[in-house]
Amino acid sequence: xxxxxxxxxxxxxxxxxxxxxxxxxxVAAVETRFNATVCPAGHDTLVxxxxxxxxxxxxxxxxxxxxxxxxxxxxxxxxxxxxELVRESILAAGLDDLIGLADNADEAWKLLDG
Amino acid sequence: xxxxxxxxxxxxxxxxxxxEIARARAVADAFLADTGASARARYAVSLCLEELITNIVTHxxxxxxxxxxxVHLERHGTGYRLVLEDEASPFDPASAPAPDPGEVGGRGLAxxxxxxxxxxxxxxxxxxxLVVLIDP
Numbered sequence: 001x002x003x004x005x006x007x008x009x010x011x012x013x014x015x016x017x018x019x020x021x022x023x024x025x026x027v028a029a030v031e032t033r034f035n036a037t038v039c040p041a042g043h044d045t046l047v048x049x050x051x052x053x054x055x056x057x058x059x060x061x062x063x064x065x066x067x068x069x070x071x072x073x074x075x076x077x078x079x080x081x082x083x084e085l086v087r088e089s090i091l092a093a094g095l096d097d098l099i100g101l102a103d104n105a106d107e108a109w110k111l112l113d114g
Numbered sequence: 115x116x117x118x119x120x121x122x123x124x125x126x127x128x129x130x131x132x133x134e135i136a137r138a139r140a141v142a143d144a145f146l147a148d149t150g151a152s153a154r155a156r157y158a159v160s161l162c163l164e165e166l167i168t169n170i171v172t173h174x175x176x177x178x179x180x181x182x183x184x185v186h187l188e189r190h191g192t193g194y195r196l197v198l199e200d201e202a203s204p205f206d207p208a209s210a211p212a213p214d215p216g217e218v219g220g221r222g223l224a225x226x227x228x229x230x231x232x233x234x235x236x237x238x239x240x241x242x243x244l245v246v247l248i249d250p
Binding site: 054 | 133
């Protein structure tokens with residue numbers, strides 16, 4: 001089962017993490033809280049993926065939906081620290097234009113600063 | 115030296131209900147672990163079961179449970195062969211368009227294709243047969 005944890009919530013940036021499998025059951029467990037945490041503020045958002053072990057298209061759908069909401073508020077979403085196979089899923093899903101991807105948290109913060 | 119005997123293929127039937135996918139994935143993953151599959155092969159099979167059964171349930175049966183989906187997994191050469199047979203209307207995933215970057219959904223098959231060597235479809239008298247070849 002997946003979980004969401006909040007790392008930082010400031011006036012400018014929301015940083016959260018996800019843990020577990022983002023499959024049918026995992027997305028059902030976190031989607032409402034993920035959207036409620038990320039979308040209303042409309043801030044640039046960092047999503048720590050280090051503890052996500054599996055990513056299905058339902059998880060991609062959750063991320064794309066939130067990223068589009070953020071884009072409508074001129075904010076960006078950046079996923080960082082994905083495991084190798086999860087990273088490959090993200091690339092296969094073709095999210096490059098909508099969601100940033102960074103190898104680690106430092107790189108993600110630099111992308112926001114850039 | 116003689117080759118080790120091939121492990122007995124895995125066969126199970128799940129209902130056309132997305133709640134059944136977790137069970138199929140767990141059983142398949144245990145089979146793969148027993149046969150020494152790589153992390154990538156285990157991920158690939160899990161992704162195939164998640165996405166392809168979701169498609170069968172959602173698009174093939176309109177979300178209706180009560181229809182059988184047969185899952186067959188076996189060693190095939192040095193890799194694996196996964197076969198899914200359903201009772202749904204004919205649908206070839208290979209005919210599905212590439213995902214539109216502007217759309218929220220439609221990315222499951224693109225993800226599957228990334229992780230498998232080959233995905234083929236055959237219409238059967240009963241419905242559909244999907245055959246997926248996965249590298250070791």
